[in-house]
Amino acid sequence: MSNTLLFRPNEARALSALFRTGGLTRASLARELDLTRSTTGTLVQNLVDAGLARERESTTGNEAEPKVGRPGIVVEIAGSGVFFLGAYIGVNRIDVIAIDLSGTVRAKATRPFSGAASRPAQAMELIVALVDEVRRTLPPGARPHGLNVALPGFLDGDGETFHAAILGWHGVSLAQPISESIDLDVPVLLENDANAVAVAETYRSAPPDGKGDDSLVVLIENGVGGGIVSNGKLHRGQLGGAGEIGHMPIGEAGFVYDAVRPGRWETFIGKDALLARYAHISGVIGSLDAFIAVLASGDPTALACARDWARWLVRGLATLACVLQPGRIILAGSVSAIYPFVAEQTEALLAASLIEGYPTPRVETSSTGNDGPALGAAYLLHQAMLAGNTRPHMRDVAVL
Structure with missing residues (x-):
């Protein structure tokens, strides 16, 4: 069975709203989702019980609720047990980054790489090693939910093979061999590195x-x-x-x-x-x-x-x-x-x-500096999950 986390539609909508805003009261979340307060209360409690959200007293003044009486209770993402992996195969190095459900970088690792003189198998071996290294630094019981690999080039029309002229790779199949080599039953996807950087640069500033x-x-x-x-x-x-x-x-x-x-x-x-x-x-x-x-x-x-x-x-x-x-x-x-x-x-x-x-x-x-390609690759998985889509290469995937 796949380890990929799937949210119900309202759960995904709620987490997406909490991510965009940084936190909402239950009343504001109900208005955002156009749900009753009772339904929203049940939804929030389910997310809290699953360890995906938490409640705290409002201290930022960021909430639209009236500031009368006791401080409001704000719901925010608590994604310490859910992670998304992004990797980057560059000309000179390979990176792997893990972000949690709140979009925070929790671990990263890098290795030098001679891309122009390399074979795809060498890159795959390094990615597998770096994924293992990153996973060892995550909290016990952490659940990665996908690996997205950014590299210079573009997918072929078949959606499976990749062309990376700067590396000397043409018609290379990477996703399936990496998937078979890592000890994770999650989707392994490929992304153009510049697309990934575009996501990294715009995702959190939306x-x-x-x-x-x-x-x-x-x-x-x-x-x-x-x-x-x-x-x-x-x-x-x-x-x-x-x-x-x-x-x-x-x-x-x-x-x-x-x-x-x-x-x-x-x-x-x-x-x-x-x-x-x-x-x-x-x-x-x-x-x-x-x-x-x-x-x-x-x-x-x-x-x-x-x-x-x-x-x-x-x-x-x-x-x-x-x-x-x-x-x-x-x-x-x-x-x-x-x-x-x-x-x-x-x-x-x-x-x-x-x-x-x-x-x-x-x-x-x-x-985002050097982290851009791997970070954006991880963000794409994060965004796709909050949109209820585990295949973020579909053309209607939003950055925001």
Whole structure:
């Protein structure tokens, strides 16, 4: 029998409302769910008895109930026994994160990984080891309810095999072998890493009314990927592969050689492209961390390279802004650390690239850092569970 937790519709609605708001009195929850107070009282008691919710005195002033007499009793999520696992297979590392029902990170582990020279079996072995490591740090009796694996690339039309060009993997089946290797009878799912980061960046910041702004996440590592959030939902495209923005042709040739598809955006702004450009200008071959350190010191050659990077960054952002009209663009991934050094130039170039009067999206950097892909993968499982759906790759899954 599967270990996957299933909620009754009103239980899922109640937990979703408590997650969005951070806690409600029974009366407010009844209004939120359009249920009688008696029905809501029974519902809350069932959640409390199951260890999924708890009650406490209101101390935040966040509740809409009149503040007369004794403090109100607020119902909030208590998810210490329910966990969701997210993993990330990157070019340089593999991460696993566990969140509880309240969305709080409870454990995480990471290992270095040579993605570009790897075999899928190596990644699967590391994920299995990291899942075991994370589970050992969770409370006794903790129940994981799914593992979602984020990686650079996209699912094939069959919904089972994955293409990750940056890793050299094509038509790879991962979910079933991982499922057979871990000691857990739960769904194992796959997700594009940029989509996962988009969820990580927007999930906890969603307003209580459940409506979200339109955002574009640009994940810049060795390659470049995009996560598109439209009115609080991931835009996946016809077969789920929308957001492969790193492959947009924007020039004749980039700063790294690509004989098959020259001039793609990631060959101008990806990590390899940035370091190749810096090596060409300075004669110094180094790491991204070393480049950022030199840039922070005010080195004019590094600054010239960063400004060149910003110019090509805007070339792609302006195109995407015209097509998607996002309210904000979130730069994520290791290379986004360059942005603060060229933020003023980037914003000015972006505004100048758009037609007069056209809204210029605000540009931000990631708030989730390195945790973004694995955290977003776990959040997708969390959101799907609260929506009563254990298959979060369905196209109607919301971020909020």
